[in-house]
Amino acid sequence: MGAHRIAVIGAGYVGLTTAACLSRLGHRVHCADLDQSTVDDLRHGVVGLREPGLAELVAAGLAEGTLDFGADNLAAVQDAEFVFLCLPTPSAADGAADLGAVHAVLSQIGPALREGCVVVVKSTVPLGSTRDLRARLDRAGVAVASNPEFLREGHAVTDFLHPQRVVVGASEEDTARRVLDLYRDTGAPTLITDPASAELVKYASNSFLAMKLSYVNTLAELCERTGADLTAVTEGLGQDERIGPAFLAAGPGWGGSCLPKDTRALLHTATEAEVEFPLLAAAIQTNERQAGRITGLVAQVLARPLRGARIGLLGLTFKAGTDDLRDSPALAVAQALATAGAHLRGFDPGVPAGQERIGPVGLVSLAELVAEDADAVVLLTEWPEFTELDWPGLAARMRTPLLVDTRDHLPAKALAAAGIRHHRLGHPTPS
Incomplete structure (x- = not known):
């Protein structure tokens, strides 16, 4: 060539x-x-x-x-x-x-x-x-x-x-x-x-993935309320070759530069064409309520109002491996927590050093510092380095050794050994 x-x-x-x-x-x-x-x-x-x-x-x-x-x-x-x-x-x-x-x-x-x-x-x-x-x-x-x-x-x-x-x-x-x-x-x-079909391939692909993510986030909530185990449920789902294991991880919501924009655009196109698309509309609505759901879950595991609570946040970018904060679900959760009256301290490896704040979140230079005098720590972005943190050290810094893992990303046994009460989406709330 x-x-x-x-x-x-x-x-x-x-x-x-x-x-x-x-x-x-x-x-x-x-x-x-x-x-x-x-x-x-x-x-x-x-x-x-x-x-x-x-x-x-x-x-x-x-x-x-x-x-x-x-x-x-x-x-x-x-x-x-x-x-x-x-x-x-x-x-x-x-x-x-x-x-x-x-x-x-x-x-x-x-x-x-x-x-x-x-x-x-x-x-x-x-x-x-x-x-x-x-x-x-x-x-x-x-x-x-x-x-x-x-x-x-x-x-x-x-x-x-x-x-x-x-x-x-x-x-x-x-x-x-x-x-x-x-x-x-x-x-x-x-x-x-043809050109229109090529254009629709992109929108259809991203919107389907968004619907799959909203589906599994709703399954997570259902598991929490019924005692089912989301890990087992998604493993069983993913083994079905018609479904596959990709995009079956629960989280704080979907975001970034593509999925929110493309789902809204496809729904607008359908509306303009007088085509009802309730599946896509529901996926968007489910995602929009996810930040509030996570905020309510934090309040539930804390067993106290969020006003005045000190919350540490691990991760702010929309996903690990990027510095992209556009339509980040982590920031949506942060805003919901702040609106409820929580004081927020956060760390993300993708955020440039020296930045002091992102929205309502005061930034710290080390992941461990989010735990300082915290009533709870919430993991929002699945950075690999977060799995290797000094959990006993974090527990010692916290006012209440409580961690909400919205990505099911952290080592449960290590957290338990450090005395940290640990909640994962799609699993019963710890007592």
Whole structure:
């Protein structure tokens, strides 16, 4: 496969991963972002995102001359055979995806695109957007294709270079095959379809995972009230090959940059199409009540009102392995605890050192310090290093040796040996 000249617009999480990985696959990639300070850092190999392997790929691309960065979108696309749009599509107030950034960039670069170029929409966009963008572009010699990303934070590089599937939606099969050719060396299964179907694959995938998580969080509550053991229940569920074990872990809720936004957008699309989607609506509602449920559970195991209680929080990011706080369920729980009157102290390995507060949470420099004079400690993010904490030392620091583990992540025997009363979601509340 020959090297292609590719422009990537947007150096955020998806854009930078796309640019660095396409460079790794042998293409010549220019990544543009309007934030000059971000561009300056990237030109020096400084990557501000916490993503395993990404900084190394950027450094390799810079050294080999297959990757460069700039702040001029027009200069980036001048000679590009493919232009990847990796721009934010945040939720509007009604749940619809806001395509303002995509429209603005397309309007800017449209006249500068070379004949035969393919604009590849990597951003998550609603059904019909790719066809709409093609109409807005109004360039007979320029094609537009949908190529949704399926990147998990903390695994993005692996997911891009070793994808489970590559989906391309285009009005012309030749256009789709040109885009697929960029991924040939990954050896991944491929799907060529129409643009609207490709767009729906992304929303359908994330929304299904969200429904699965809300389902297991409700099962956890049912187990707590009936005496069933969630660990055994999910093990039995996961052994059914029609269901599988993935996304069957209870937690404080689902969050991050994708699931909340994509579920709201899909529900909005269904509503606009006059299609009832009660399953998805219920999954969203279940997730929205999860922070309150966790807060009530903390009050229940404390057996006292939360007003004035000192609560230590282990983890604030939406999941381990990332520094992403966007729509973090941990922060939703923190806000609910604070609203109930609790005083909060927290630690997260992904939060930059020196930061003093995140919302209602005062930050400390070591995990052990969240336990200082605490009435309870609540684990909210499943960082591996939390399993190795000095539990007797934590117990000695606490006013009440009580820990609520919302991820079922910590070693129960070690906690019991340290004299810490330990509650896990989906298990009877300790007396």
